[in-house]
Amino acid sequence: MACKQWNSQPAKQTKNYGTYQNPPDLQSNTWTLIRFQEIADKDSVKWLFRKDGCMHCTDAACVKACPSGALYYTEYGTVGINHERCIGCKECVSACPFDIPRYDQATDKVYKCDLCLTRIQAALEPACVKACPTGALKFGDKASMLKLAYKQAKELGGNASVYGDKFVDGTHDLYVLPEKPAVYEKLPLKPSVPLSIIVWKDMLKPLSLLVAGGVIAGSFLHYIIHGPKLPDEDQNQKGGE
Ligand code: SF4
Ligand code: SF4
Known part of the structure; x- marks a missing residue:
């Protein structure tokens, strides 16, 4: 009977996304991920990685x-992270145009790939490049990597293009995409630093420091000209008002 009652309940539907993507997304302990995508290509399907x-x-x-x-x-132009300094505010999470940093509640810190900084400092290539069995990942100085990327895109032909050198002053990770960038999921077409951060960091903050500096300089100038402000000076001023 219990079994019958169980069967009379509507079956719980689990959405089938039709993907082999695993793990599903970047996480605080997954700093690099191969995104898998299946696209229709005339009468067949094409896999994109x-x-x-x-x-x-x-x-x-x-x-x-x-x-x-x-x-x-870092000294290589890449972006490193010092976890001793991280206060877990998650400002970077909302600022990143590529949706990369991941917050970990257990440690109250944010994590992301640092391009294996300690390996680079030891004149080694990043671990992902070392581990890649097909040579799909390459590592080198930016000028030679850009040259190689454009050469590969040209060889691929069709919709192939280089992604990464035309925004945020150029990224240090570059893609040679066989398809147009718009085809790829979670790949922004025009990534940029959010306007709110530009306004605060490049305009308002220097201005506020200037104002604070002006107040300090003004006080200092007063000290030089008039000497220290004495208590009766205040009294006299109040009396005269
Ligand atoms: S959470 Fe991000 S923005 Fe905040 S301190 Fe840590 S690294 Fe910096
Ligand atoms: S992709 Fe750019 S903005 Fe995002 S975490 Fe990396 S360096 Fe920072």
Whole structure:
């Protein structure tokens, strides 16, 4: 009977996304991910793969937004993260145009790929490049990588293009995409530093520091000209009012 009652309940529907994507997304402990996509191509289907992770922007919204200096530009132009400085405010999470940093509640910190900074400092290639069995990932100085990327895109022909060198002052991760960028899921067409961060960091903050500096300079000038302000000076002023 219990079984009959169980069967009379409507079956719980689980949505079938029709994808082999695993893991489904970047996480605080998954800093790089191969995104899988199946697209219709005339009478057949085509599989697209894209390595997702920090793009290491030259003009990085996360670095601009981070109030503690936890995110910083390394000597290689990539973007590193110092977890001792991270205060878990998640400003970088909302600022990143590529949706990369991931917050971990257990540690109250944010995580992302740092392009294996310690390996690069030891003259080694990043672990993903080392592990890739097909040579799909390449690592080198920016000028030679750009040259190689354009050469590969030309060889591929059709809709192939280079992605990454035309926004945020150029990223340090580049893609050679066989299809138009618009075809790829979760790949922004015009990534940029959010306007709110530009207004705050590049305009309002320097202005507020200037005003604060002006007040300090004004007080200092008063001290030089008139000497320290004495209590009876205040009394005299009040009396005269
Ligand atoms: S991709 Fe996002 S997290 Fe990476 S450097 Fe650019 S803004 Fe920062
Ligand atoms: S969460 Fe951490 S890394 Fe991100 S902006 Fe805040 S302090 Fe910086």
